[in-house]
Amino acid sequence: MQHYGFALAPAVLLTYVKRTFLVMLGRLPVKGTFLVDAAGLWQAIWASLIFTLLVSLYPGMSHGAGLIFANMLMQVVAVLLMGVLFFTVLNAMGLQDRALGYIVPFLWIENVQHLFAGLVQNIVIVTGKPNLLMLITPMIIWSVYWLWRLGREQLQRGGWISAGFLALSFGIDLVLFFVVQQRLQLPTG
Numbered sequence: 001m002q003h004y005g006f007a008l009a010p011a012v013l014l015t016y017v018k019r020t021f022l023v024m025l026g027r028l029p030v031k032g033t034f035l036v037d038a039a040g041l042w043q044a045i046w047a048s049l050i051f052t053l054l055v056s057l058y059p060g061m062s063h064g065a066g067l068i069f070a071n072m073l074m075q076v077v078a079v080l081l082m083g084v085l086f087f088t089v090l091n092a093m094g095l096q097d098r099a100l101g102y103i104v105p106f107l108w109i110e111n112v113q114h115l116f117a118g119l120v121q122n123i124v125i126v127t128g129k130p131n132l133l134m135l136i137t138p139m140i141i142w143s144v145y146w147l148w149r150l151g152r153e154q155l156q157r158g159g160w161i162s163a164g165f166l167a168l169s170f171g172i173d174l175v176l177f178f179v180v181q182q183r184l185q186l187p188t189g
Contacts, residue, residue, distance in 0.1 A: 006042060008047065016044075016108055017108075033105070041083070048110070051111055093157070109143055120132060147166055148166055151163075
């Protein structure tokens with residue numbers, strides 16, 4: 001399978017989004033689907049920032065640049081903090097050789113989930129129909145399952161370890177969300 005190094009062209013990002021969906025459908029194996037080296041890690045990190053910017057632009061038009069800045073800052077801190085903590089824990093567990101094979105696909109699955117959720121939120125803003133937010137629930141459940149499964153398969157340490165990494169990721173996002181919410185007094189609805 002062709003990999004694109006550090007490329008961030010729209011076609012490359014869409015290729016990895018498609019690959020991630022195929023992995024989540026069980027049609028592609030995790031191994032070999034993603035570039036699992038430093039370039040692949042940074043590509044996944046930058047993709048998360050690009051997707052955050054894309055889904056923040058429309059809401060940012062009505063709530064100001066502060067919303068875009070807050071979303072971007074929160075995403076940068078969350079992804080980097082998660083990466084550092086994941087690497088630290090995996091190193092302490094003696095799994096440093098599996099770290100990139102776990103973290104890169106983890107980021108891509110989160111990227112796809114974040115992109116889908118952001119698009120649904122933008123549709124809700126445009127249509128004014130908040131009940132459409134329920135479309136996010138199946139994607140979240142599906143993503144959580146695949147993130148758990150990814151940890152179990154890539155780390156080969158069982159479901160509880162995988163659940164621990166999911167809890168760590170969720171905890172980071174939750175804390176950062178509340179910190180940004182308090183500091184910028186952004187609307188929640």
